[in-house]
Amino acid sequence: MLNNSFFYLFTLSLFKNAKRYISITLLSTVVIFLLSSVLYISGSIKYSLQKQLNLEPDFIVQKRVGTRLVPLDDAIADKIVDIYGISEVTKRVYGSYFFDKEHSAQIVGIDLLDEQASKAFQNILRKEEIKSFLSSESMIVGEGVFNYLKSHFYPKAYNFFTPGGKLKKVKIFKVLDSKSALFSANLIIMPQDLAKEIVGLKENQVTDIALNVPNVDEQSNIRSKLESLFFSARVYSKKQMQEAYENLYNYKGGLFLVLYLVVIATLALILYLRYTLANSLEKKEVAIFRALGWSIKDVITLKSLESISIVAFSFLLGTLLGYIYVFMLGSPLLKNIFLGRAYEASITLIPHIDWLTLTTIFILYATTFLSAVLIPVWRVAVTEPKEALG
Amino acid sequence: MVEVENLNKIYTVGSKQEKVLDGITFHIQKGELVLLRGVSGSGKTTLLSILAGMEKPSSGKVLIDSEPISKLPDIHLSHFRAKKIGMVFQHFNLIENLTLLDNVLVPLVANRVGLKEAKEMALAALKNARIEHKKDAYPNRLSGGEKQRGAIARAIVAKPSLLLCDEPTANLDSKNSQSFIEQLMQMHKEGQTIVVATHDPIFETLECEHRIIDIKNGKIV
Amino acid sequence: MNSLFLNNQVIVYIFSETVLALLTLIIFVMALKFIRYWDFNSFSNFQLKLEKEANLVMTIATFLFTLKLLLLIYFVYTIDNLSLIVPGAMCGAGVISANDYGMTLLFVKIIVIFGLLLFLVVNHYDLLGKNYPLFRFKSWVIVTAALLIFGEFYLDISYFTNIDTSVPVSCCSALFGNLEGANPLPFGLDIKMLLVLFFTLYFGAVVALYLESRLLSTLLLALFGVIAYYSVVYFFGTYVYELPTHKCPFCMLQKEYNYIGYLIWGSLFFGLYFGFIWVIMSLRSYKLERIKLASILLLTLFVAINSFYVANYYLHNGVLLENIK
Numbered sequence: 018m019l020n021n022s023f024f025y026l027f028t029l030s031l032f033k034n035a036k037r038y039i040s041i042t043l044l045s046t047v048v049i050f051l052l053s054s055v056l057y058i059s060g061s062i063k064y065s066l067q068k069q070l071n072l073e074p075d076f077i078v079q080k081r082v083g084t085r086l087v088p089l090d091d092a093i094a095d096k097i098v099d100i101y102g103i104s105e106v107t108k109r110v111y112g113s114y115f116f117d118k119e120h121s122a123q124i125v126g127i128d129l130l131d132e133q134a135s136k137a138f139q140n141i142l143r144k145e146e147i148k149s150f151l152s153s154e155s156m157i158v159g160e161g162v163f164n165y166l167k168s169h170f171y172p173k174a175y176n177f178f179t180p181g182g183k184l185k186k187v188k189i190f191k192v193l194d195s196k197s198a199l200f201s202a203n204l205i206i207m208p209q210d211l212a213k214e215i216v217g218l219k220e221n222q223v224t225d226i227a228l229n230v231p232n233v234d235e236q237s238n239i240r241s242k243l244e245s246l247f248f249s250a251r252v253y254s255k256k257q258m259q260e261a262y263e264n265l266y267n268y269k270g271g272l273f274l275v276l277y278l279v280v281i282a283t284l285a286l287i288l289y290l291r292y293t294l295a296n297s298l299e300k301k302e303v304a305i306f307r308a309l310g311w312s313i314k315d316v317i318t319l320k321s322l323e324s325i326s327i328v329a330f331s332f333l334l335g336t337l338l339g340y341i342y343v344f345m346l347g348s349p350l351l352k353n354i355f356l357g358r359a360y361e362a363s364i365t366l367i368p369h370i371d372w373l374t375l376t377t378i379f380i381l382y383a384t385t386f387l388s389a390v391l392i393p394v395w396r397v398a399v400t401e402p403k404e405a406l407g
Numbered sequence: 408m409v410e411v412e413n414l415n416k417i418y419t420v421g422s423k424q425e426k427v428l429d430g431i432t433f434h435i436q437k438g439e440l441v442l443l444r445g446v447s448g449s450g451k452t453t454l455l456s457i458l459a460g461m462e463k464p465s466s467g468k469v470l471i472d473s474e475p476i477s478k479l480p481d482i483h484l485s486h487f488r489a490k491k492i493g494m495v496f497q498h499f500n501l502i503e504n505l506t507l508l509d510n511v512l513v514p515l516v517a518n519r520v521g522l523k524e525a526k527e528m529a530l531a532a533l534k535n536a537r538i539e540h541k542k543d544a545y546p547n548r549l550s551g552g553e554k555q556r557g558a559i560a561r562a563i564v565a566k567p568s569l570l571l572c573d574e575p576t577a578n579l580d581s582k583n584s585q586s587f588i589e590q591l592m593q594m595h596k597e598g599q600t601i602v603v604a605t606h607d608p609i610f611e612t613l614e615c616e617h618r619i620i621d622i623k624n625g626k627i628v
Numbered sequence: 629m630n631s632l633f634l635n636n637q638v639i640v641y642i643f644s645e646t647v648l649a650l651l652t653l654i655i656f657v658m659a660l661k662f663i664r665y666w667d668f669n670s671f672s673n674f675q676l677k678l679e680k681e682a683n684l685v686m687t688i689a690t691f692l693f694t695l696k697l698l699l700l701i702y703f704v705y706t707i708d709n710l711s712l713i714v715p716g717a718m719c720g721a722g723v724i725s726a727n728d729y730g731m732t733l734l735f736v737k738i739i740v741i742f743g744l745l746l747f748l749v750v751n752h753y754d755l756l757g758k759n760y761p762l763f764r765f766k767s768w769v770i771v772t773a774a775l776l777i778f779g780e781f782y783l784d785i786s787y788f789t790n791i792d793t794s795v796p797v798s799c800c801s802a803l804f805g806n807l808e809g810a811n812p813l814p815f816g817l818d819i820k821m822l823l824v825l826f827f828t829l830y831f832g833a834v835v836a837l838y839l840e841s842r843l844l845s846t847l848l849l850a851l852f853g854v855i856a857y858y859s860v861v862y863f864f865g866t867y868v869y870e871l872p873t874h875k876c877p878f879c880m881l882q883k884e885y886n887y888i889g890y891l892i893w894g895s896l897f898f899g900l901y902f903g904f905i906w907v908i909m910s911l912r913s914y915k916l917e918r919i920k921l922a923s924i925l926l927l928t929l930f931v932a933i934n935s936f937y938v939a940n941y942y943l944h945n946g947v948l949l950e951n952i953k
Contacts, residue, residue: 022522026512033504056636260713260793305500308461309561310489310517312482313683314755321687373705377640380702384644384695388651395687399680402461402488405500406452406573419673465671478669481679482755 019318027322037299038323041287042331048283049335049382050342054351056374057343057366064369070259074107074227075236077253078243088222093247097228100242102235108223110209112216114177116169122162124205126212142191154211155190161202163192180217187211280385287389300400307402316398324390328383336375344368408600409435409458409569414467416453416625427453428464429625435602437568440595440615443604445622451604452573454622458602459492459571460484472568489517493562497574499554501546501561508533508542511561518565532564533557536590552583559590563599570594572603576610584609635713637706638788644699648692649781655685656774662767668760682763686751689770692777693744700737701890704881715796720878722797729787736780742901743773749905753914762912812862814854819863826852826859830931833903834924840915842907849903856896856930864892864934867941872949892933899926 031038078097080087091108098106110126142150142157150157158166166175166189177185187207213220230236236254243252303316311319342348344366416428427450435441445451456462457469460476469477476487501510511529520528533539538556546554555575562570572591576584584607592615595601603610621628658681667675707724711717714726724730747769754762813822833848861877868880868888880889902923909916942948 020519020521022512022516022520022525025522026509026516029505029509059636256715260715302502305502306513306517307485308459308488308494308496308500309514310485310492310565311513312485312517313680314482314686315485315517317683317687373637373709376702376705377637380644380698381640384647387691388647391651391687391691392654392684395684399683402459403456405496406456406461463671463676478671479758480755480760481683483758 023319027319030319031323031326034323038327041290042327044283044287045327045331045382045386046335046338048280049332049378050338052280052378052382053336053339053374054343054348056378057339057370058348058351060371060374061343061366061369064371065367070255073255073258074105075229075255076240076243077225077227078246079225079251079253080247080249081251082249086224087249088218089225091221091223091226094223094226096246097226097243100239102230102232102239103228104231105227105229107227108209109227110212110216110218110224112212112224114205114215116165120165122158122203122205124207124212124216126209126216127206128209146191150190151208153188153190154186154207155188156205156207156211157191157193158189158206159193159202159204162205163189177215179214185211185215187215280381287386299397300404303397303400304402304404307400308405313398317394320394320398321387324387324394328386332379332382336378340368340370408437408439408472409433409602410468410470410473411458412468414454414457414469415465416450416457416462417465427625428457431467431622431625431627433620433627435600435618437600438595438598439600440591440613440617441602442610442613442617442619443602443622444606444610444619445604446606449622450625451622455571455573455602455604458569459494460488485517489514489565491568493565493567493570495555495558495562495570495572495575497577499546499551499558499578501549501554501557503546506543506545507538507549507557507560510546510557511564514561514565520565528564529560532560535563536560551579552586555579555583555587556590559587563594568600570599570601572601572605574605574607575603576605576607581609588613635706635710637702637709641699641703641706642784642788644695645781645784648695648699649777651688651692652774652777655688655770656778658682658685659767659770659774663764663771666763666767668763682760685770689744689747689751689773693741693748696737696741696744696777700741703737704878708878708882710791714791714793717797719876719882721876723791724878726792726797727787727790729783729790733780733783733787736776736783738897740773740776740780741897742904743769743776745901746905746908747773749909749916749919753909753916765912813858817858822855822859823863825855827931829855830927834927837903837906837920837924840910840920842910845903846907849900849907852927853896853900860892860896860934864937866949867937868892870941870949888933892930895926895930895933899923899930902926 078089078093080089094106094108097103108128110128112124113121114124115121166172172189174186174188177187179185193204193206207215210220213222216224218224230239240252240254244250306316307313343351348366411431411433414428414431415426418425418427431454443451443454453462457464457477458471460471460479464477467477468475471487471491474487476484479487501507502513505513508526508529511532512525515525515528530539530542533542536556536559538553538560541549541553541557544553546557549557575591576587579587588609591601591603592613595615595617662678662682662685665674666678704720707720710723711719714723717723717726724734747766750762750766750769754760754766813819817825829848829852833845833852836844836848857877862875865876865880866872866874868885869876877893878889879885880892881887882889900923902919906916906920906923909919938948
């Protein structure tokens with residue numbers, strides 16, 4: 018059946034009957050567009066999270082009393098270094114700072130003597146800049162923070178309140194560019210000592226300690242050693258963080274669920290349209306084809322190919338439009354649903370499409386669409402050829 | 408060529424049964440021109456559609472080219488239709504969205520003919536029916552007579568062994584009807600086996616050898 | 629409701645399986661009607677209706693086959709991805725073993741695809757005949773396949789609802805590695821004997837198919853299927869991973885190994901499918917040369933890919949991995 022004359026007639030009937038399919042195709046394209054946009058956004062965020070996560074250390078050691086995170090004595094870091102099999106122990110200082118009720122920033126203290134930290138820092142500051150950054154009390158801020166400060170008339174420096182109630186003036190040294198803005202929009206980076214003062218840590222205190230264990234097989238062993246280091250020690254592994262992220266992420270799937278119901282409703286509509294489109298004219302046409310020697314199977318092949326073409330076309334168009342909308346136009350409206358906070362409106366999503374996302378859309382769409390039209394297609398195809406008579 | 412034995416067709420509408428064909432038996436030799444006459448409702452269209460393999464009888468035997476067609480799976484029956492039957496309809500039944508040439512291609516696709524060969528065959532059939540100058544026209548731009556010629560081209564393109572015509576002149580004026588009859592006689596001369604179901608009196612003056620089968624209330628009289 | 633149900637892929641997967649189960653229900657009922665009422669010699673309207681419905685059954689079955697195949701790949705891929713959420717899992721092996729349903733589910737899926745493929749072949753030859761010679765047989769095939777699909781659907785639901793994301797599962801090295809010296813191989817085989825069996829059975833199965841011995845083909849194909857599975861997991865896989873301790877049927881499906889697992893398992897399963905289909909069809913006195921040839925070629929491809937990995941490793945390193953005792 019599938020020879021070149023069949024395909025000739027198939028393409029002819031597809032284009033000549035375009036009017037018949039245009040509404041279905043448009044509708045499907047819109048559905049695919051919405052679905053793909055949401056999944057692109059969530060995929061991109063997930064990708065950024067994953068990238069961020071890869072930079073995270075294998076383990077973090079914290080101290081928790083009740084549910085409260087308690088500062089850690091930095092002498093513990095020296096004890097950790099002594100455990101065999103551990104590398105790259107980093108003392109970390111960070112905390113939140115609230116400008117007002119709604120606006121807060123994440124303060125991160127950087128120890129430039131620390132090898133790892135300074136390596137990561139090289140992308141942000143040039144070598145000659147580091148000196149002047151350290152010599153004055155200054156900070157590097159994310160774009161969101163900068164915009165907030167500027168609109169509140171602090172374009173050059175800001176007066177922080179320390180937990181003790183003292184004012185501390187810190188110069189804005191630089192603004193982070195918006196490329197990696199998902200995490201850095203509300204970030205403030207400053208030298209570690211300055212950060213300790215503003216988040217309210219004593220000189221010998223740190224927020225937590227990060228470390229790496231290069232040998233995967235040693236991880237569980239080392240973990241138990243870390244846990245017995247001091248009373249109320251809490252150890253978090255990268256895998257745990259990953260699971261936490263993923264689960265957090267899956268709950269955001271709620272929006273997806275709503276959209277997914279829209280898809281079902283829409284496809285039910287398509288089904289209905291397909292039924293009504295099997296009107297007397299189409300039936301008559303099929304009857305003529307059948308009278309001229311086309312079998313039921315031939316007609317089903319022709320009609321199924323029509324449906325598959327619509328599926329393929331609207332899928333490609335929809336996903337392409339979604340890509341343009343999300344990554345080239347910056348997904349106005351939709352992004353705010355995902356990233357509700359005020360700062361984050363300026364975030365640019367990193368273009369990232371994974372095979373799995375596209376397959377997921379395709380499977381959902383193709384299954385529903387084709388299942389919905391199978392029976393109507395069959396109903397038209399079994400039209401009796403004698404209906405062409407009289 | 409055509410052997411029909413004790414053919415019955417009963418339609419069931421609700422609880423009512425209506426016997427449309429009642430014990431029909433006849434034979435047609437190769438190259439014969441047969442007129443199936445009867446008023447509307449006499450059952451001649453049903454008989455025609457059973458001969459074409461478009462409808463299955465309630466009982467009885469139909470052999471065409473010594474092949475029993477009364478009970479065949481759809482694929483084989485369709486294949487038989489595509490290969491052996493040419494059909495001219497009362498309302499021409501050209502497909503509106505396709506040009507005349509593409510209309511003529513439709514039965515060839517069912518016969519799995521390759522595109523190049525199919526186009527050549529279609530052009531030859533249009534030429535034979537003297538309508539090839541309209542090959543790129545859509546049916547709604549054609550007159551009744553032109554449509555009829557196109558329909559004939561489509562019916563004979565696959566060189567069927569049996570040409571069936573259902574009330575072929577019902578929608579034609581007298582001039583075009585006359586021209587159709589001339590074409591019919593031409594095909595008959597070339598050895599085509601033809602069955603025409605009609606009640607048009609114009610066929611009474613048919614100037615060639617032919618046989619008449621009269622049908623009344625589903626029986627041959 | 630556990631958190632796995634909020635994962636996009638799981639939602640789409642379960643949804644698609646539900647839709648397919650509904651379609652299966654339609655053809656199941658129709659096939660039962662065929663078995664009960666089909667009478668090709670009858671001229672009744674009811675019989676004509678059944679003949680039309682036969683077209684729907686084959687359309688849906690074709691659709692089911694395509695999608696079930698696609699969904700099997702998607703399922704494996706999703707499982708692999710879930711290893712990020714399920715604690716302790718490093719690849720799909722851990723996730724699939726998170727409860728007792730997983731492995732059964734996978735097995736049933738593979739059988740379902742066989743059933744649908746068998747139907748498509750039987751249907752093809754049924755339509756070639758002028759009186760539906762295989763109609764009753766193909767109806768039984770579809771009824772059986774439908775029952776399997778219902779079972780698969782039940783297992784789908786049971787599997788995903790019974791994954792506890794708070795309890796760590798094992799990773800593949802724990803599942804397939806020979807811990808504490810216990811021999812994981814069947815019949816008390818060692819690796820050497822396993823390989824001898826692998827090549828002997830392959831050769832035997834191909835010869836049996838070639839000589840068209842039904843009984844021998846069935847027996848050898850079935851045995852080869854079992855031995856091939858263990859050989860890939862415990863021997864050939866380690867050459868794919870180039871690590872003597874890495875024993876896993878899933879990891880080779882990942883990108884790091886060029887997705888070669890799909891080709892390895894695909895050639896094995898389809899080679900077996902076609903072999904069994906040849907046997908079944910020859911019982912109905914259809915000698916399908918092309919199906920037989922396809923089976924032989926696919927099994928040969930399967931053996932060739934596996935041997936290639938071993939040869940390639942040997943050529944590059946001059947030694948074999950130290951797991952042949």
